[in-house]
Amino acid sequence: MVHLATPYRIKGLSLKNRIVMAPMCQYSVSKRDGKPNDWHFVHYASRAIGGTGLIIIEMTDIEPDGRITDFDLGLWSDDQIPAFQRIIDAVHQHDAKIGIQIAHAGRKAEDAPTPVGPSSIPFSSKYKKPRALRTTEVREMVRKFQEAARRAVAAGVDTIEIHGAHGYLIHQFHSPKINNRTDEYGQDLSRFGVEVIQAVKQIMPAEMPLLMRISAVEYWEDGYTLDHTIDLCRKYRDAGVDVFHISSGGEGPVGTNGPSDHPGYQVPYARAIKDALGVPVIAVGNLDDPRLAEATIANNDADMVAVARGMLRDPYWALHAIQELSGLTKEHIPRQYLRAYSL
Numbered sequence: 645m646v647h648l649a650t651p652y653r654i655k656g657l658s659l660k661n662r663i664v665m666a667p668m669c670q671y672s673v674s675k676r677d678g679k680p681n682d683w684h685f686v687h688y689a690s691r692a693i694g695g696t697g698l699i700i701i702e703m704t705d706i707e708p709d710g711r712i713t714d715f716d717l718g719l720w721s722d723d724q725i726p727a728f729q730r731i732i733d734a735v736h737q738h739d740a741k742i743g744i745q746i747a748h749a750g751r752k753a754e755d756a757p758t759p760v761g762p763s764s765i766p767f768s769s770k771y772k773k774p775r776a777l778r779t780t781e782v783r784e785m786v787r788k789f790q791e792a793a794r795r796a797v798a799a800g801v802d803t804i805e806i807h808g809a810h811g812y813l814i815h816q817f818h819s820p821k822i823n824n825r826t827d828e829y830g831q832d833l834s835r836f837g838v839e840v841i842q843a844v845k846q847i848m849p850a851e852m853p854l855l856m857r858i859s860a861v862e863y864w865e866d867g868y869t870l871d872h873t874i875d876l877c878r879k880y881r882d883a884g885v886d887v888f889h890i891s892s893g894g895e896g897p898v899g900t901n902g903p904s905d906h907p908g909y910q911v912p913y914a915r916a917i918k919d920a921l922g923v924p925v926i927a928v929g930n931l932d933d934p935r936l937a938e939a940t941i942a943n944n945d946a947d948m949v950a951v952a953r954g955m956l957r958d959p960y961w962a963l964h965a966i967q968e969l970s971g972l973t974k975e976h977i978p979r980q981y982l983r984a985y986s987l
């Protein structure tokens with residue numbers, strides 16, 4: 645039995661295997677209008693043909709100034725829905741499921757004239773100084789996350805991933821070194837994230853699971869550690885997150901305990917959060933050796949494995965991984981390509 649190739653079900657989402665395409669910004673929007681184009685269409689449809697169980701569309705922003713660059717995807721307007729729908733329909737035709745990562749870059753919005761954040765502390769000396777959001781604006785931001793999620797559901801997604809990692813807005817709110825607010829969003833560092841989760845859940849169909857990406861540890865000096873993340877994830881789980889997607893870092897210039905990139909470098913964090921809270925997790929980070937990905941599932945370190953750079957190199961990563969693990973059957977292969985395999 646190949647564990648990577650076994651089906652997985654969470655609420656109403658049934659996946660044919662445990663392989664996830666991690667969200668990856670393409671910075672390829674043509675008209676700065678947030679709409680995916682033919683590049684995105686081919687990019688996502690190919691990974692569906694390539695056997696991926698769940699595709700997560702790259703960071704897609706809830707307002708124009710929430711983009712890292714003006715070439716990012718966005719869902720701040722209803723007229724962006726059809727372009728996403730076209731990709732989602734194609735992915736479904738090729739027997740894969742698809743979600744979307746909704747986000748706001750906060751102080752890491754590079755093209756925004758004045759980026760916003762929980763505080764006015766910049767990401768680094770090379771970044772613009774952000775403006776601290778007023779309390780009413782924070783509440784408005786929660787509503788913008790909800791509206792983007794509503795549009796994603798209208799476009800036909802099977803799941804939504806809230807981006808709470810890599811130093812973007814939600815991470816900025818729950819990071820003790822970035823959030824120095826004195827209002828309710830500073831007194832409780834998880835409050836913004838919790839409200840976003842609750843607002844998004846309100847408009848999602850009851851059977852649709854909610855994913856959240858989180859940085860398990862920070863890499864700058866005196867950054868938060870796994871204990872803080874487990875506390876956050878407990879609150880986020882209780883607010884409605886069904887699956888955590890465990891990454892790390894991205895909050896600011898790295899210190900002496902900077903990130904590693906060895907095979908499986910983030911798997912121990914995924915396992916720790918799964919064990920502490922009894923929640924399903926997606927592990928990610930240099931897992932493109934099929935044997936390591938297989939071990940991650942077989943050892944119950946994670947419920948799903950996400951691959952990013954490996955899928956940029958090989959859109960058929962999923963099929964090839966299952967083949968290398970000697971689990972490939974005719975059912976895995978697109979009918980049009982069967983003659984290339986001796987099965």
Ligand SMILES: Cc1cc2nc3c(=O)[nH]c(=O)nc-3n(C[C@H](O)[C@H](O)[C@H](O)COP(=O)(O)O)c2cc1C
Nearest residue numbers: 666667668669702703928929930931951952953954
């Ligand atoms: C080109 C590129 C773009 C990325 N964009 C995103 C993104 O939009 N959202 C996100 O959460 N992570 C993003 N990441 C991080 C990946 O999802 C993943 O966590 C990281 O690359 C580690 O996985 P890997 O070793 O399989 O590449 C990106 C990574 C790459 C290489």
